[in-house]
Amino acid sequence: MSHSNDDESAPAEGRASDAVVDQIQRQILSGTLENDSLLPSERDLMEQFSTSRTVIREAVATLASRGLLEARPRFRPVVRKPGYDTALNSVGSIVQLMLQQKGGIESLFASRVFVERGLVRDAALSANREDISALKEALAKNKNAIADSETFYETDMAFHGVLYGIPRNPIFPAIHIAYCSWLKPHWGQMLRSPERNEVNYASHMAIYTAILERDPDAAEEALATHLSTAWEYVRETFGAP
Template identity: 60%
Template sequence: MSAPSRPESSARTSDRIVQELERDIVAGVLPDRSPLPPERDLMQRFGASRTVIREAIATLSNRGLIESRPRFRPIVRKPDYETVLNSAGEVLRLLLRDVAGVRNLYQSRVFIERALVREAALHGRKEDIEALSAALAANEAAIADSQRFYRTDIAFHGVLYQIPHNPIFTALHHGYASWLAPHWERMPRSPERNRVNFLAHRDIFRAIRDRDPDQAEEALSNHLNAAWEYVRGTFGTEMG
């Protein structure tokens, strides 16, 4: 176990190149947002064929360390937590084709947010509460405009993810939003429905403001579970 159980036959040239370029990117030798050197330059630098170089580039692209639109020079992207979640998302999407996958993901979201509202109620700073209050106001102001309401809805929940001041949660929020979006966007919307959601948000906010974690958690649970029930119908077949 403790032995280096990875013979790790790193005999693949492209892997070496990937590693080296990764180093350069995180170290800033290849600055963020700058274009990657041309493939023909890289093959000279690494003494490898273009095939190998392109393989390395493809790997970096899949990792999210470079943005490569089809006919353009790849752009270097210094990795952050968004990058991490994005690369996970590409595979995750395959698991969201059936309802079970969506349910698992949504359940995890509810679980996280329950903890987040507790955290907000117990340790949220004054600025956090104010940010929440502002997001709530924006949410209310958008009730008539379902398109805008959707965005302020996401933003309200987003504030919760910022309270721990941990970039992982910020990224996670964006992840949830983008992964669930395709399923959520087909949910029928209306000012009445928006109003219901706004009121739920208000309940959550008030519980947090009043420093009542149990109440906050319950309000959030009710809100998200109701939303789930609401979208259930939009799925094709049955579900658990």
């Protein structure tokens, strides 16, 4: 039963960089290394941990891959206290690969539809006044941007974003951001026109109305058709199979 577990308390004596990673990670989480501050120089760190620069660099790379450090090519790494967005952000590179595989985008989009169907159902059941007014406001901005295809996309995302905020679960907004960033390359260059914006706005309004009426089935239905339609736009922009 007690197979080899990599608990944080055990050095495990495998990689020297692990100890450094562990230390720095603690410092970041505990606030000793303040958020948005610059990590000490590699040479400072190698003195501080009394190890070689090789180990330090490896540790920094590891932390960067975990999202605890933001390391631009020739700049000092920036300390980033992790959030749920950080987690999802770090998978981006792999997801991009997955999306290039056969059926990748379809699967991802289907998962989004699945999530948002649940979201609107819950919204219809449990949205409070704040949620409703937030939706209303987002809807208004959405309407005002119908003529402006540049900003319409943003107001569109913002409307959906409100839905992700309703469960008061910090994971969901992070998922929303992740979906947006992952699908943007395929979604962003879609053909846009005030007519289509109008259609999308109408869909949003239908969702909003269903939520107002506390009708989860109608809300789910409205959202499903909304996303399906929008998806058809995308497939029609690219080559349809």
